[in-house]
């Protein structure tokens with residue numbers, strides 16, 4: 483039987499590319515999403531991948547959603563915490579609401595996604611956790627104090643989970659994408675986008691499939707020795 487992979491935010495953007503790549507690699511995939519039913523229905527129609535709606539910021543909803551995935555498809559062996567949002571503002575204008583929305587979704591959402599599957603992974607002595615962080619968690623970004631805090635936090639999460647999970651056959655790794663051509667990035671004004679591209683040595687935005695390729699590498703059974711690492715996929719824009 484093929485392993486079951488859960489991808490949060492797996493119906494659009496980078497997450498959709500990850501869901502498809504994992505399906506093509508032979509996994510049974512469940513794609514979670516927040517509320518865009520139309521995009522999720524189209525995604526299922528196009529790919530045959532089942533979609534599940536819940537808010538990753540809500541622990542009980544995550545637990546119930548994951549229980550439904552496991553009832554339908556079997557135990558989750560691979561989890562990709564990809565769901566994320568931005569609520570940008572320079573710090574002096576950032577509201578507590580903008581801070582909390584991003585922390586709740588991007589950081590607490592990772593806890594809410596991994597925690598319900600962690601015990602099962604320990605019991606079965608196998609697990610793959612991948613968290614989609616960001617270049618801006620590595621280097622910070624003007625107007626993204628909230629977002630950068632969550633994405634830097636992701637790196638602390640995987641480095642700690644890697645130590646806790648290793649003896650149970652569980653790995654935890656992060657990917658830090660640079661700027662990728664998804665709705666999140668295409669929503670920024672064209673002038674800003676052009677100035678971003680000017681900073682990327684490769685001279686273009688990344689493609690969602692280029693991040694999905696990193697995920698497929700990390701979740702494979704024979705990637706067991708890659709644990710606690712961060713893959714930077716950013717076109718050479720930033721080196722750690």
Ligand SMILES: NC(=O)c1ccc[n+]([C@@H]2O[C@H](COP(=O)([O-])OP(=O)(O)OC[C@H]3O[C@@H](n4cnc5c(N)ncnc54)[C@H](OP(=O)(O)O)[C@@H]3O)[C@@H](O)[C@H]2O)c1
Pocket residue numbers: 490491492493494495496497514515516517518519521522536537538539564565566567587614615616617658659660661662663664665666667
């Ligand atoms: N795009 C980039 O350049 C870039 C760069 C670095 C890192 N990242 C990270 O990569 C990840 C994906 O980004 P993207 O650009 O692909 O985003 P996107 O195109 O905006 O897609 C976001 C996905 O996450 C889901 N989502 C959002 N909030 C959620 C919540 N509370 N609960 C469940 N699902 C939720 C959305 O569901 P709905 O369809 O229902 O809204 C959608 O499926 C994010 O973590 C982002 O921070 C992106």
